[in-house]
Amino acid sequence: MEAPWEISNAERSWYVSAQQSEATEAEELSPLLSNELYRQGSPGVSFGFSVFNLTNAIMGSGILGLAYVMAHTGILGFSLLLLIVALLASYSVHLLLSMCIQTAVTSYEDLGLFAFGLPGKMVVAGTIMIQNIGAMSSYLLIIKTELPAAIAEFLSGDHTGSWYLDGQTLLIVICVCIVFPLALLPKIGFLGYTSSLSFFFMVFFAVVIIIKKWSIPCPLPLNYVEQYFQISNATDDCKPKLFHFSKESAYAIPTMAFSFLCHTSILPIYCELQSPSKKRMQNATNTAIGLSFLIYFISALFGYLTFYDKVASELLQGYSKYLPHDVVVMVVKLCILFAVLLTVPLIHFPTRKAFMMMFFSNFPFSWIRHSLITLALNIIIVLLAMYVPDIRNVFGVVGSSTSTCLIFVFPGLFYLKLSREDFLSWKKLGAFLLLIFGILVGNFSLALIIFNWINK
Template identity: 50%
Template sequence: MEAPLQTEMVELVPNGKHSEGLLPVITPMAGNQRVEDPARSCMEGKSFLQKSPSKEPHFTDFEGKTSFGMSVFNLSNAIMGSGILGLAYAMANTGIILFLFLLTAVALLSSYSIHLLLKSSGVVGIRAYEQLGYRAFGTPGKLAAALAITLQNIGAMSSYLYIIKSELPLVIQTFLNLEEKTSDWYMNGNYLVILVSVTIILPLALMRQLGYLGYSSGFSLSCMVFFLIAVIYKKFHVPCPLPPNFNNTTGNFSHVEIVKEKVQLQVEPEASAFCTPSYFTLNSQTAYTIPIMAFAFVCHPEVLPIYTELKDPSKKKMQHISNLSIAVMYIMYFLAALFGYLTFYNGVESELLHTYSKVDPFDVLILCVRVAVLTAVTLTVPIVLFPVRRAIQQMLFPNQEFSWLRHVLIAVGLLTCINLLVIFAPNILGIFGVIGATSAPFLIFIFPAIFYFRIMPTEKEPARSTPKILALCFAMLGFLLMTMSLSFIIIDWASGTSRHGGNH
């Protein structure tokens, strides 16, 4: 029996991290014409649902506000995240050529999966990821999509809090002009991440609506661009190899230039080999590469809400927006990975920004980057928490009125669990790897393919048609990548041979 069509209002925040559920769920009235009627399934640029004469807000009342350029900015914000900090480590464990091939493949596959999502939404008139799951498989499909989005966003929040745990002690150490890290509580990342969560993140997360906080996403993207510029600049100012005990260097960065000249006069063959880039590498850490890349390219739950806000929407226009956003992020990701890798080579850590503490703990540029990134990730956590809380409410408390007690308890419970994960996780690589190997394949590969296969009418595309066969192959590829990545990661954990770096 066909699942009833539902259309969900979505409030878009500027970074594409939509907080669904802040607007009422609207279901088409009985007299309205249904969009999945085959005769109307290809009508793009028109109303997905007929407007009701009532004054109640409907789906189409919220269309046509956002320009092409702003939509590209919103989707780029949705793609960009903490994953960029782990890409240099991924390149160190694949080599430049293999990394470029894998990054290109993941970008192209992400674009294709967005194509499948847009075609599915065009057929049934639904522009919410979970509701596509409901339309395809009923309640189980909706819950599965909500669970995958929840895991992905929990992974994102965990990576943000891990950055706070990793970088905030270094910022405090620099401001206090301490040459070595002390045992004081304010230098302990575990205490600091709890303090930031309780005093800053939790109050923001308790707001009922995002409001002005959504605009911090633009600041987040600016911080990542600043980070990229700093990485490129530092490539030409950091000596290779780093001298012994170089992380104890203090004072002005001009000292680095003096040491660099001395080091270049005393380069040994082994050191010279260390500073030679690798073009193709396979080792136990290569298993983390695809999950890290998949984690960095996940934006699919935000594609449909951005499509909702697009002025004069069409599948072709939204696909162009997606392709352009992915292309921009592809270039930024490759440049950050390349110059980060060529700065430290095999010495790069799983969180690139932390690696610069080996060079000069008092470097002003890196300090500014750290402060900017810390501010950005701190303000982003509450934004990401909103859709997670909504998904939990949909799964556990469907069709219930708003309750402040439940609102607060879910936020406190989420932050508590994420803090425990961050405190006991040995490094950010485990977060990137596990989340990138589980929820990311579902959101990028598996769900778009099987939703397309189920939703696309057989009258238009038979089950054995080329597009549907390709969609099934795409889903199988997602299962294969997920299984392989998880297997290699588990083997790496069991063997205890991982070389993560950046432990605290």
């Protein structure tokens, strides 16, 4: 008797036949993608809009932590690491697309099912759920940190002790009144249009970082340094470092991996692409990763050249403290907060879907179950945002565990399992190196981060 998690004979036969024509399939439309577009009754999404959607999937709260990473790796060290992570992210997408064509599945969870049966599906779904919970908590942490300061900048007089200037109180009010009701809706497609503004907000943010580099003197005023950093201020602090490594460098690759993660969106976007082929989708991915790399690098570079070693782990904090009533900074802060606020309920959906696939995949839709799961997720991310002291902890732990798995480990492992190529082929060797890189870097970074916590 066949175990319930095993692939059916029909599916296995289709897979074997797909493997036999793998060389030509790389440029062909998979049957499942054709059916998907036929059901939609649409010719698909254009190449440009697919690039735009992928860029939105990549860009997120990680942009606020990369200047801190540059301060602890140096300009050249940061550039090299960021380029490596971007190239490996692009290569792992190449492996995912190859497996998508071979297996005709359109979700990351189903790739896990095809490779390792039900345990593989459960592990992938759990990893996606933890990754998204970390992403949502990082967004709420930004709201908790920046929203009180943004409100205070619009007020005159002394409002110390007011509830609307308390980050935790504002966080609870926003989650109860905005995030939870929006996440509770069974369909939330309209937020996709408003959240598409986030890319333009990120570009605006990078432009403001460039402009404000010449508005903040270096060395920083002594009272600012003493109040916020408790360290001395000197002219030597204004010299950029090309290479610099410290115990805080352990957050570098995890934060970068967190920042480039879009792999859970690749296959759904592939299904919607106009005239979908592996080459066309790979070009869209490379373009989106390239644009994200450029914006990430510019914002990190000029953020670092503004504050140098005194850059905060969340970049906006420095501008909030040094230029509290600057109109441009206030506008960009509101833009980032608006983008973050609308992104949180959107991330609820794949998170809840992953949870449902783990435990309730065979159950019909139930409003009670739907509401309870949404409420539980909301409570978890609020508690994390309230009690995690620093956003770099979210980037470090989530980036070194789930992000490295989704970008490096799973694509390499699944390709080694599913592909029937010779092990010495270039693709399998690349997949093996990607797997080893993910395991070593993820575990090493996580060990260093935990070691730093213990010492503190």
